[in-house]
Amino acid sequence: MDLVKNMLPSSIVTLEIFFLTIIFSSILGMFVAFGRMSKYAIIRIPIQVFLLIMRGTPLILQLMFFYFAPYYIFAATLPRFWAAILAFTLNYSAYIAEIYRSGIESIPVGQYEAATVLGFGKAETFFKIILPQVVKRIIPPMSNELMTLVKDTALAQVIGVAEIFKLAGATMSSQFSTVPLIVAGVFYLIMNAVVERFCFYLEKKLDYYE
Amino acid sequence: MDLVKNMLPSSIVTLEIFFLTIIFSSILGMFVAFGRMSKYAIIRIPIQVFLLIMRGTPLILQLMFFYFAPYYIFAATLPRFWAAILAFTLNYSAYIAEIYRSGIESIPVGQYEAATVLGFGKAETFFKIILPQVVKRIIPPMSNELMTLVKDTALAQVIGVAEIFKLAGATMSSQFSTVPLIVAGVFYLIMNAVVERFCFYLEKKLDYYE
Amino acid sequence: SSSSSSSSSANDDSLKYVMDKGELIVGLDDAFPPMGFRDDDNNIVGFDIDLAKEVAKRMDIKVKFQPVNWQAKEQELSSKNIDCIWNGFGITPEREKVLTISEPYMANPQIFVVLADSGIKTQDDLKGKVVAAQNGSTAYATIDKDTELKDSFKEFVGVEDNVKALMDLGVGGSDAVAMDTVVARYYMAKDPGKYSIIKDTTILDEKMGVGFRKGDNALCKKVEDTLKEMKKDGTLAKISKEWFGEDLTIIGEDK
Amino acid sequence: MLSVENLEKSFGDLQVLKDISMEVNHGEIVSIIGSSGSGKSTLLRCINRLETIDSGKITVDGQIMVSTENGKVQYANNDILNEIRLKTGLVFQNFNLFPHFNVLKNITQAPIRVKKVPKDVAEKEAMDLLKKLGLENRKDAYPHQLSGGQAQRVAIARALALKPVILFFDEPTSALDPELTGEVLKVIRSLAEMNMTMVIVTHEMSFARDISDRMIFMDKGVIVENCTPEELFNSKNERTREFLGKYHQGV
Amino acid sequence: MLSVENLEKSFGDLQVLKDISMEVNHGEIVSIIGSSGSGKSTLLRCINRLETIDSGKITVDGQIMVSTENGKVQYANNDILNEIRLKTGLVFQNFNLFPHFNVLKNITQAPIRVKKVPKDVAEKEAMDLLKKLGLENRKDAYPHQLSGGQAQRVAIARALALKPVILFFDEPTSALDPELTGEVLKVIRSLAEMNMTMVIVTHEMSFARDISDRMIFMDKGVIVENCTPEELFNSKNERTREFLGKYHQGV
């Protein structure tokens, strides 16, 4: 079927959105999580507002905002693709930050104390002692977000990024058939099966300690 | 503006979807989580497949499936609203199950052992000893899912359930304006602010222990 | 019914803007057969596409088709990502308030589609029945406002798109779908004999135009004139026959 | 009261318990001593079904908990296992207090829920225990607010509150100061007077000598000695003398 | 080497340390004893900056870590605090091993990362320590696979690996059998010979008496005695005699 052939370029766009979003938002999410846990209200409260807006409003509105708002403010727009990446990154960093936070807060305080007393700096304590233990604990909720992200890439079509679900929708209405939608569903399922296996593998790999 | 007046019935539908889904899926999710952690492959593997399909395919397809498919199989359809509740419940129970699982697996094994040795039954151990500690740890990832659910209720319009986003979309199209979309966004934001405050309160309340 | 053929204002450089860049960017929903959609090779095709191509050719500029999301079409226009909306765009008073819209070039009345074997023959038969329409479509908005008609139905349901509305009809979720003629004919042809149109009823006698930024009168006038020229020399009739088997275009005819 | 026969247990390649057999009679207090890693905690965990055994037989109060026939390990049915569970208690080496309950609730939950003791009765009994252990003023504290010794005493009180017929302690006094060791010793003695059977893993030789009717010395997964304290401290066995040597030195 | 002056610390309403003043000289071994909840762990935690103090002054190796002027507590700048950190080490009462590192890595991480010791050197030194503590065959195990005593010895090795100039122990031998107590004692003695300063919270009187140059007896947040072991064990103080009474009884 031609649909499958046509899907190639769209699915590459989908994959690009997916990977760029993961990379950027898992880094940004870390800073957001720290900000959220800060003891200084001047950092913590703006971050809470950021989290509320990013998690509280539809991603579709955020996409539109980052694509169209710059025109009204700066009389210039970001390229569609990068506006989408910006919106996805900010949105997902909010969700991921909260997952990091739950993971970080579940590590016993004794682990920090032991690291502190051994002279580890803040960064080393976090990256060598805390983060590896956090990763193990947050795999299941992270897999939730990753799998949702795979499907959320579909929203990029709102600002005209030609990802795969858009193609399916268009084909569906021209052919008057649900097949394209199911094909897209299968595409997501396959991509998510890969995500799921990856998370499963990681979980198994980290199962050597308790 | 008429929009706001018209919003009342639609927002009640949105709230109904939200609360029914939470109630059903947080119960069902518990069973799914147990199934996923079962030592019997005959239980665990079907549950893994369920999790993959529910998390791996778009909710929109699941909604269509539960509304349209019964006609072709049983020559009868569920009422739109209940088809939506069914799809939402199954979908969210998958996400929530994984969050439960991460929480349950982060409780030290010594807690189970202490409860076992004191003669607590499996159910009592879970509900009195483990779950209260799990709840504290999973609030942040759960708040992610709750806030996503608030916005996902919008998808119910796909199969003709008159929730709030449908109203916004309809009004927007006829008036050629983004205002209704923003009004809906504000509605979601307010609802999610309530969700966020609730989670925040719960977290504070459970902060008395470590 | 058109307010757009008024003379261009002095500082209206909309035509110059398009001619200078040598390209007309047409915004459309590329999932709206037969007006604009993707063929099997993923090219955008359709009745409106052929019209726009011909208009651009006669204006001696290039044409670019930019698929846009229907929810973002307002921003796409005002941020100049597109120059017009040309996509079976129904003319309504609300839209005329915020856009400059060309004279209608085609009639597209809203009608009811029912299952051929349903026994529903007239609009009266729809009393106490469930009627569906695409959310945000003209058909939806019209019925929604016509309280008397709406209340005569058992239920009036908004569904995401026309395809799902027809699926809903197929599974018995509804008894009739309100939609526009052009789209109805296209889908009915895909599944011959399954559906029928209730005769002698139109919900609204909708007409189609091309939408421009408010105040882009010069550009609008130029496109209108080109279309009229095409009507005169028979090009419009030819394209219409290709897509619909008959000439449905109305631009330049006596009103 | 308790009989263990030919018990074997390995973790992967590491055989931790090798052909362990022992008996504990009604009302007896038995101490288990031995070097670190010799398998003392693992033995208690096997008897309390926190580890499954590889082979052997365990009988508690006349009821067979687990046996091995033709190399197949066979646990009793759930009813019997539950009955046995109610008769045994275990105090953990690392306490395992419930972090979300305060001290009082940590102690009263099991009596209230498992033994259906009325709440006020359970609380009264818990307060009596806390008083005995010098903790009455910490009853509202949460586990993370306790000092090491306080946490350990709460763990002991929690196990005692269920009034089991046989009680296992894994190093019950390791975080206690001498004064409190004395208190705990008193509590354990009063339990002995009530004819409670007790098995105590401990590193405190004087404590063990004072309290025990019999002492078991384990080394590398086997029982080397099983005799009265006097016999043990006068043992001719090379390994025993070596182990106790350090103790004699210390005193 | 270490001086604490007029230190005060409360948790909410509960004053845990009341006007604590003490000195530890270079190369000295000081034991802190006292009943459970008397504030021993809290004192070590304040000195190691795991708790902030309410008022008082702490000086380590000539550097002022924290002081109080007009009721305002003032910590030194980060450079000084980091210098002090490198000079001190602490072994926790509940070990706090890193669960995701095996035994060897638990010990070598700090030398490699903080002191930039080459990996092979750090591992060689770690193996030497493990041998001394009888753990060389458990070097690849993870913390959850260790017995209580093994975990405690790993925690000790981890602190020793950094070769601090002053080392604090919170009950280093509480889960150790007499034999190992002897081993740890030997290690601590060899450290003493290398002129390491040590402060040891312990409940084991004989151990404390053997090892200490000086002993501090704390009760309810105040220092009751600060003298040589001989003086302490012959003290006329009512409270001291009462506390040690149980120990004398036990022996």
Ligand SMILES: Nc1ncnc2c1ncn2[C@@H]1O[C@H](COP(=O)(O)OP(=O)(O)OP(=O)(O)O)[C@@H](O)[C@H]1O
């Ligand atoms: N975070 C905290 N919040 C409230 N109270 C605390 C906290 N930490 C310790 N305490 C209390 O402070 C007192 C001193 O505790 P600390 O741990 O210093 O005692 P300790 O002398 O080390 O006792 P042990 O010998 O039992 O370890 C105890 O009563 C304890 O309950």
Ligand SMILES: Nc1ncnc2c1ncn2[C@@H]1O[C@H](COP(=O)(O)OP(=O)(O)OP(=O)(O)O)[C@@H](O)[C@H]1O
């Ligand atoms: N889950 C496990 N996996 C692998 N090895 C284990 C596990 N649990 C215990 N071991 C090992 O089994 C041996 C016996 O451990 P156990 O805890 O029974 O010793 P113990 O006699 O209680 O020692 P201690 O006096 O130090 O508490 C030790 O070598 C220990 O490392």
Ligand SMILES: [Mg+2]
């Ligand atoms: Mg042990």
Ligand SMILES: [Mg+2]
């Ligand atoms: Mg302490």
